[in-house]
Amino acid sequence: SVAFVPRQSRNGRTTEENRGNSNKMKLVFGLGNPGDKYAKTRHNAGFLALDELGALLNATPEKKQRGAVVRQVQCGLEKVLLIKPQTFMNNSGECVMDFAAYYKVSLEDIVVLYDDIDLPAGVIRVRGKGGAGTHNGMRSILSHLGEGGFPRVRLGVGAPPGKWDLVDFVLGVPKGEDALLFQRSIEHGAQAAKLLLTEGVEAAQRAYNGV
Numbered sequence: 001s002v003a004f005v006p007r008q009s010r011n012g013r014t015t016e017e018n019r020g021n022s023n024k025m026k027l028v029f030g031l032g033n034p035g036d037k038y039a040k041t042r043h044n045a046g047f048l049a050l051d052e053l054g055a056l057l058n059a060t061p062e063k064k065q066r067g068a069v070v071r072q073v074q075c076g077l078e079k080v081l082l083i084k085p086q087t088f089m090n091n092s093g094e095c096v097m098d099f100a101a102y103y104k105v106s107l108e109d110i111v112v113l114y115d116d117i118d119l120p121a122g123v124i125r126v127r128g129k130g131g132a133g134t135h136n137g138m139r140s141i142l143s144h145l146g147e148g149g150f151p152r153v154r155l156g157v158g159a160p161p162g163k164w165d166l167v168d169f170v171l172g173v174p175k176g177e178d179a180l181l182f183q184r185s186i187e188h189g190a191q192a193a194k195l196l197l198t199e200g201v202e203a204a205q206r207a208y209n210g211v
Contacts, residue, residue, distance in 0.1 A: 024077070024109065025078060025079045025081070026079075026080045026109045026197060027081050027103065027109060028053065028080060028083065028113070029083045029085065029092070029099075029111070029113070030047045030048075030049055030050025030053075030083070031047070031085065031092050031114040031115070031138075032046050034084075034086045038171065041172060042169065042172060042182065043089060043170040043171055044115075045113075045114065045155040045157055045182070045189070046112070046113040046114040046115060046137075049113045049153070049155055049190045049193065050082050050084060052186055052187060053082060053194060055190075056190055056194050057073040057075060057197075058073065059071035059073040068083050068085050068086055069086060070082065081103075089137040090136045090137065091140055093140035093142070093144030093145070094140070094144065096110065096112070096141045096145065097144035107150045111193060111197070112150065112153070113153045113189055113193060114135055114137055114152065114153075114154065114155065115155050116133065117134065117157055117158065117159050117166070117170065119155075119157075121157050121178055121181035121185060122156060122180075122181035122188075123156035123185065123211075124155055124156055124209075125153075125156075125209055126151070127151065127154065129148050129151070130152065131148055132148065151196060151201050153192050153204075155186065155189045156181075156185050157170070157182060157185065191208070192204045192207065195208075
């Protein structure tokens, strides 16, 4: 578990005390960049998968909270927040750390959905922990949390073909067959995240890793 210090609210109590003996909470982060020009790009796969997950779980409407766009859902006995950091991708860790500290959750109660160029488009991977790989958003998260012991859903977007610049590729909008495969990553990622929340990491891995 991450050794977060409980924040104190205006009434002088910690967040944990205000919540009393409420049931456990999970924080699901979808990574991406805010703004219409990034909305349908490969790098916003995390935002898109989080939207899909919210639809699957009948989440509340979006609202602004702590510098992020947040929806809420009850998943069994657990309260789950679906969070889109608005910090831009490379500073995602600031938002993740802020929410994790505020709600005093442990690492295993954090889930991150993000695009991955190391997986083919249309392929996803569920992991219980790991490193950041080549992803700057994940590097930011690991640098803030100090370790990578949290579940994540990697959404395959494929690698740039030929001499295509990496930044141009991930900030591009998929077309044609690539768009269909991209959508498959989004849908499978959301379904895997739902399974992860309801039945655990291993159940999601069995159902979606290698599909």
